[in-house]
Amino acid sequence: MDFTLTDEQLMFADTARTLLGDTCTPDHWHKMMERGTAFDAARWGQIVDNGFTLLMLPEAVGGMGLAELDLALIAIEAGYVALPEPLLESAGVGTPMLAGLAPDHPALGDPSAIFAVAPAINPVVANADIATAILIEKNGRAFLATPDQVALTPSETIDPLRRLFRIEWDETNAADLGPADWGMALDRAALFAAAQGLGLAQRSVDLAVAYSKDRMQFGKPIGSYQAVKHHLASAQTAIEFARPVVMAAAAGIGHADVHSRARVSHAKIVALEAAEKAARASIQVHGAMGYSWEVDVHLFLKRTLALKAAWGTPTFHRNRIATRVFSQPIGADQTFARENEHA
């Protein structure tokens, strides 16, 4: 029983923090919003150069063969900068799915390839237009199509750094890859949404902390007032109790049982709740500035709202936890229990 991360994992997270912190600054967000784009080819190139897209690709197919936990640590950093590029859905969901179904697919040999994912549970597909290929769910099977084989209609979203599409497609114009593990795809996507939620939450708190140290009212920084402190302390507490759930969900996801699914769902609910709580506290602490486009907090609220509902709503995920609570033993000795073992 050991809950600590390895030096290698911490180093990866550090590399991601530096890379994304340098290449995805407020300045970058503002320029992308001015241009109306949600993809920066230069930044994607650096992400690819650092090997992040190969993390979960099996070694036999030329990848690094690492696990969800390793990528979740990078997802936290992606959340912290509200990363627009589709690193998590592509490298964390699409890539391992395609590698499982069609390990010889030539696109897997291109580390800069983007795989969009269209599960039945989501009404829209993120980044479908810039994808190398789109994985589409139908009747438990996976179909693969290129963007020009399908009809994509852009859907406006509140998140200015996110691109969504409705998709119309036909089986005759897509490759049938056979029955696919869409349950694992959902677990992975939910896990990485949760990990991004931790980063989003921390950034909202950090923005509010910085502002409340500078902003003077009644002759003092507003951060010295307890009413302001308590908003942010509550948000930080929510983060502290979401993080270990996300870590445990990442470490256990491979079991693919009722326990691991419930923990992923738990992680998604509480991490995005923490992110919403933090974003709203941050908006409140920023006052009227927080309700404006001038301050960047809105980006973190909007990404939070998007991730909260994508890949299963909170109600969907709560029902998965209810299944675990009401169908399996619970209690003090069951924290790390598995479906097929009984303590």
Next chain:
Amino acid sequence: MNLTYTPEQNAFRAEVRSWLAAHVPKGKLEHFDASREGFEAHRAWEATLKSGDWGMVTWPREYGGRGLDLIQWLIFEEEYYRAGAPGRVNQNGIFLLGPTLMEFGTHEQKQRFLPPMASGEEIWAQAWSEPQAGSDLAGVRATAVLEGDEYVLNGHKIWSSRAAFADWAFGLFRAPGSERHKDMSLIFFRLDQEGVTRNPIRKINGHAGFAEIFLDNVRVPAFNRLGDEGQGWHICMATAGFERGLMLRSPARFQEAAAALAALWQNRKDQCDPGLEAEVVRAHMNAEAYALNIYQTASRLIAGAKIGAEASTNKIFWSEMDIHLHETALAILGAEAELLPPTGEHEWLDDYIFSLAGPIYAGSNEIQRNIIAERMLGLPR
């Protein structure tokens, strides 16, 4: 990260489980705050625990412990709550003063005080708060004056849990004329000694669980001072860290309560608002999140880290989770919630009332939020 128990850890769990199955009293003991009889019944249970060498499993053997690590402690706690074993009447000693003594005490003090603490022979109360010093503990006025090799203690302490029946108290005193955080010392005194008057105070649930203590020229050996003279505030803050953090509220207690809540829901859901199921699931989630957080902390401590201001987030989380859990139970019970349950049934109402103390003791949650904001987030004082 490896979230599976080793074979040794599983064997340890089995050992704890079988010992508890053979020794936990069948009937529920009267609460240790309810009467002298209840208190002494719990002291007898502590002696039974000690007879199996389970008094304080994480302490070194030479001080009455078993020398186990924090993961083993968590396993022990899980089995302890799972078995429905009695509450720990000496929690002020074993969970608060004990770890503090371990860090600040001399070898002689540890030898003198820790073994009878681990065995329940000496049961401890905390004597910090005063009528004018609650959240602002640095406002303590009780004094300690060194005369030869003795301290003379004077003052008025209040809200001292267990003090109505306990044997010893650890109090916060200051040098006369000193101010705020300076010149304070942590000193032990016997509650039955000359010059000490204790008046029980009835708690919100009717129990005489805490007391006010008057000290009138109480003489204790200088040996009873923990740490250096004037180091009292620093030591108190370390103790408060233990109180808020890992030790006092182990996750098992909340996980077992959440499991009991799920069972209550299963039995009564036909008569309830279906929306309450979400709260039952939430109670389980909270208890699991707390457990995972504590396992994470235990792993970090084993790897050599120290507990910091994040102990304050623990205190907020467990106290608020406890209230939510019991609120949910009362909502499920509906119009029967106000009824006192027959003996042997789960005491949801009593536990709900007790949960309301959570955000107050061990430093109010308002103070904890200040600590988080100032020490974790770096906001100005």
